[in-house]
Amino acid sequence: MKKYIINEIHSDGYERFAVIEEIEKNAKINVHFLEYDEYLENGEESRKKKTGDILEEDISIELVTFSRKTDDGLSHHQNIQGSPSIKAVIEITQIIDAYSIYAVSSILDNNILIEFESAVNYKVGERILVVGSLELNEMKD
Secondary structure, X not given: OEEEEEEEEEEEEOEEEEEEEEOOOOOEEEEEEEOOOOOEOOOOOOOOOOOOOEEEEEEEEEEEEEEXXXXXXXXXXXXXXXXXXXXXXXXXXXXXXXXXXXXXXOOOOOOEEEEEOOOOOOOOOOEEEEEEEEEEEOOOO
């Protein structure tokens, strides 16, 4: 689990889109998350998470709709401004089930959870290109 600071945050109902930066690093990423217990109308400010808040949470790549094997080096790109959409080359370290894996990536120094929308059949050690959404996963109390 890493610590992040919120640089920007935008709300749409229960959905949140944020630009966060890992503490002690100078790399900003766009993430998506849900606040199930706070619905906001357009322009309302959240009472839960605001710009400048420090978060201690996990990041995952979810809603992976496209993937393929590759020989490319580890990388990630977020080409749509303000969007959690991500293209990343990752290396599989653990298979959880047909829909979920752990992998090393250029996003984090440790493993990241990858969740696919359809069943996949990759092996540990393979590098794959994934296209999905970078998600901030709130830690449960």
